[in-house]
Amino acid sequence: MNTPTHSAPAQIRIFDTTLRDGEQSPGCSMTPQQKVVMARGLADLGVDIIETGFPASSQSDREAHALIARDLRDTTLAVLSRCLPGDIETSLRTLSASARPRLHLFLSTSPLHREHKLRMSREQVLQSIDTHVRLARGHVDEIEFSAEDATRTEEDFLHDAIAAAIAAGATTINLPDTVGFTTPEEIRAMFERAIAKVAGADRVVFSAHCHNDLGLAVANSLAAIEGGARQVEGSINGIGERAGNCAIEELVMALKVRNAFYNLDTRIDTQRIVPTSQLLSRLVGMPVQRNKAIVGANAFAHESGIHQHGMLRHRGTYEIMQPQDVGWPSSQMVLGRHSGRAAVEQRLRALGYWLEEDELKLVFEQFKALCERQRVVGDADLQALMQDAAVSDGYRLASMTISDVGSRANALVELSDPDGNRIAETAQGNGPVDALFGALSAATGVQLQLESYQVHSVGIGADARGEASLSVRCDGEEYEGTGTSKDIIEASALAWLDVANRLLRQRRVEQQEVAAA
Numbered sequence: 001m002n003t004p005t006h007s008a009p010a011q012i013r014i015f016d017t018t019l020r021d022g023e024q025s026p027g028c029s030m031t032p033q034q035k036v037v038m039a040r041g042l043a044d045l046g047v048d049i050i051e052t053g054f055p056a057s058s059q060s061d062r063e064a065h066a067l068i069a070r071d072l073r074d075t076t077l078a079v080l081s082r083c084l085p086g087d088i089e090t091s092l093r094t095l096s097a098s099a100r101p102r103l104h105l106f107l108s109t110s111p112l113h114r115e116h117k118l119r120m121s122r123e124q125v126l127q128s129i130d131t132h133v134r135l136a137r138g139h140v141d142e143i144e145f146s147a148e149d150a151t152r153t154e155e156d157f158l159h160d161a162i163a164a165a166i167a168a169g170a171t172t173i174n175l176p177d178t179v180g181f182t183t184p185e186e187i188r189a190m191f192e193r194a195i196a197k198v199a200g201a202d203r204v205v206f207s208a209h210c211h212n213d214l215g216l217a218v219a220n221s222l223a224a225i226e227g228g229a230r231q232v233e234g235s236i237n238g239i240g241e242r243a244g245n246c247a248i249e250e251l252v253m254a255l256k257v258r259n260a261f262y263n264l265d266t267r268i269d270t271q272r273i274v275p276t277s278q279l280l281s282r283l284v285g286m287p288v289q290r291n292k293a294i295v296g297a298n299a300f301a302h303e304s305g306i307h308q309h310g311m312l313r314h315r316g317t318y319e320i321m322q323p324q325d326v327g328w329p330s331s332q333m334v335l336g337r338h339s340g341r342a343a344v345e346q347r348l349r350a351l352g353y354w355l356e357e358d359e360l361k362l363v364f365e366q367f368k369a370l371c372e373r374q375r376v377v378g379d380a381d382l383q384a385l386m387q388d389a390a391v392s393d394g395y396r397l398a399s400m401t402i403s404d405v406g407s408r409a410n411a412l413v414e415l416s417d418p419d420g421n422r423i424a425e426t427a428q429g430n431g432p433v434d435a436l437f438g439a440l441s442a443a444t445g446v447q448l449q450l451e452s453y454q455v456h457s458v459g460i461g462a463d464a465r466g467e468a469s470l471s472v473r474c475d476g477e478e479y480e481g482t483g484t485s486k487d488i489i490e491a492s493a494l495a496w497l498d499v500a501n502r503l504l505r506q507r508r509v510e511q512q513e514v515a516a517a
Helices: 032-045 059-071 085-095 111-118 122-137 155-168 184-197 217-226 248-257 270-284 305-313 341-350 357-371 379-388 432-444 488-516
Strands: 013-016 049-053 076-082 101-108 142-148 172-177 205-210 231-234 396-405 408-416 422-429 449-458 465-474 477-485
Touching: 013 205, 013 248, 032 049, 032 059, 032 270, 049 059, 059 076, 059 085, 076 085, 076 142, 085 101, 085 122, 101 111, 101 122, 101 172, 111 122, 122 142, 122 155, 142 155, 155 172, 155 184, 172 184, 172 217, 172 231, 184 205, 184 217, 205 217, 217 231, 217 248, 231 248, 248 270, 305 341, 341 357, 341 379, 357 379, 396 432, 396 488, 408 432, 422 432, 432 488, 449 488, 465 488, 477 488
Parallel strands: 013 049, 013 231, 049 076, 076 101, 101 142, 142 172, 172 205, 205 231
Antiparallel strands: 396 408, 408 422, 449 465, 465 477
């Protein structure tokens, strides 16, 4: 990476345009109130500048900025404006409520835009830059000038436009790749030459705003940083015009994970990346693709048996960052047709099932058969397999009787133990379930402290079944169990035995492992 020739901040400034360019993405418009909620999320994330909108384009953008400015007093708030006196006046009125205002002026500089969009000559473009930057700077200290379509602008004229903006008082110079046309090598060189050759370049911060039309927005933004840019503009989840903008979460984590290479960082609280991404997704109703880097549901998910085996041995084999660092709770071992036995065993143990070798072999065969019928096997599927599996070393419910004894309930349970013997026990309780659990505890010798208990219907009509779910604590650890039956009391007994059998099996396996060691 080439060292920039101008004096630059130690960190990369993050200019977030989710509320302006991002909102221009079809279907992603937000109400002023939604923008306030998103702006708070961005401020908590730690972005340096929030671009709230384009005031001259709508009353909604002006209203949103006023609400945001009332809330956020420590974050720089920017608005976009064309180089037109009317736009600038509207933007200045909008910015008047901001504690830290920035006016973002833009004007096209490429020959294609000059001829077909502006119908202006080179000289007219330079005069407009000088006039309107000076007008704005007379009212606001922070002025950002963007040379729209900079990457398709003749280099000599681009340098003239930058020099004019700096001379007129611009404090930040943005060189956008407006249509996502450039490549990393080209944009790196563009920034290097502009910073080296333009008079006054050392007095301003250079910024990159890259679009993703060729899927290069993040790569081009990183290359711009290598060329000397010290501000990057982008959006959460990469939303924006057409194929979108540089995805802030990807750029930030590239700088963090590859810090030894870039030796630069940002102010972003990376543990808030996923919550911020999900907040935006909820507000605009646009889901994030599952394989999206950093914030996609599959970003830290592993299904391949080879990958899962490596992850179980050492996380670094297949992950270059911790999921917790970006706001995910943990990595996921997705169980499917490519998964191996080690991953299935690990997930079963996490659910509280400790199996011996022959039992695991049987359950794994059933797991593989299930994978032929469905793509992903979840925890509920594994628990159903365990209930259906021919594992013969647990207690089985043979019969039970519940009766009322005055103000209390009495339960009689008969169990079949792992050796096939019958055990009968009774207990009283404050209700049928309390009495039932007391009798089961007496029969098995397992003491469980009930934390929560729920029953609900599975299915409808005459075929509906009751499912009991409970959460218990034993020896300081929390366990969950489920049971299903047409009788909810029987379902409750099966849920209690689900936990008790797992605990007994776990203790036996641990004892065997200690003996073997």
